[in-house]
Amino acid sequence: MRASPKNILLTSLVLITLLFGLSGVGQAAEEPISIGITQIVEHPALNAVRDAVIDTVTSAGYERGEDVKFLLKNAQGDMNNAVSIAQTFKSEGVDYVVTIATPTSVAAAQVLKETPLVVSAVTNFVEAGLVESFEDYENPENNGNITGISDQVPVKAQFELIEQLVPSVEKVGNVFNSGEANSAFLTKLARQVTDEMGIDLVEATASSSAEVSAAAKSLRGRVDAVWISTDNTVVSALPVVSKMTKDEGIPLVVADPTSVKEGSIAGYGFDYYSHGLRAGDILLEVMGGKAPNEVPIQVMQAEDLTLALNMDYAREIDYRFPAEVLEQANQFILAGQLWTKGSE
DSSP states (O other), rough: OOOOHHHHHHHHHHHHHHHHHTTTTTTTOOOOOOEEESSOOOOOOHHHHHHHHHHHHTTTOOOBTTTEEEEEETTTOOOOOOOOOOOOHHHHSSSSSEEEEEHHHHHHHHHOOSSSSEEEEEETTTTTTTSSSSSSSSOOTTTOOOEEEEEOOHHHHHHHHHHHHTTTEEEEEEEOOTSSSSHHHHHHHHHHHHHHTOOOOEEEEEGGGHHHHHHTTTTTTOEEEEEEOOHHHHHHHHHHHHEEEEEHHHOOSSSGGGGGGGGSSSEEEEEEHHHHHHHOOOOOOOOOOOOOSSSSOEEEEOOOOOEEHHHHHHHHTTTOHHHHHHHHHHHHTTTTTEETTOOO
């Protein structure tokens, strides 16, 4: 029986459809994993965390652009921007989110209820309202999508360092943003520590980086040294604090050794690139299939501490470090370059 032209046409269309359909089998490229990274401002410590997270993921074999894509966002110190960034991540269906600093972490937790969140550079998860406790850390909504690592600094050890640097110290200035939960918590600790040590803590507040200069200037002639915590608002404007302390010829001590190069005489705390590597390891665990609440929240330990000294700053104010402080130091800034003790 001879096939009709109509049947031949139908058969040809079916074959063409099958051929085109089969030709696509196994060729559809999978979308790369999307990781949103949000930080509250640009400054060396937070940038170091961001870079370390990216390095950890790519070192684990995820090729950037092929296997994974990073969406990098900066809230420019504005909480409204931080919320907007979190909403953007939600609308775009980002697979994982890494938050850097307390304000961006709080904003993300408010918006993202199902997306896994790896929180970093946050002083106290409980005080920030991110989790109910470190022992049973379901977050308040009980959806278990938060884990990460704390960067709570050793406040007492930092004031003991100030006492070593200035044995006659009586008054220490503190510029901080009371609106930052991490900074408010650390300032509360600083009040307790200085009260125990018989030191007066002279406080000056700045609600934005634009106000830091005026707050720093208000301490002129009133203090023997200045201490800056891991306050993102102030650290992002650290050079203006440094100018005031250099003009006064007094030490400026920061809780972040990463920021010493920005203009302080000493920094005693955690190396934030190392902090970011740890956050990256936590992220890899979650990417590997663990629920965030199956990965314990970590805390930086004493062995992670770094003491960095800025020899250039000391020279500018004609200051000589005590021998015991030089012995304790791990890192030095000299002629604008970072030198690590024991490295070639």
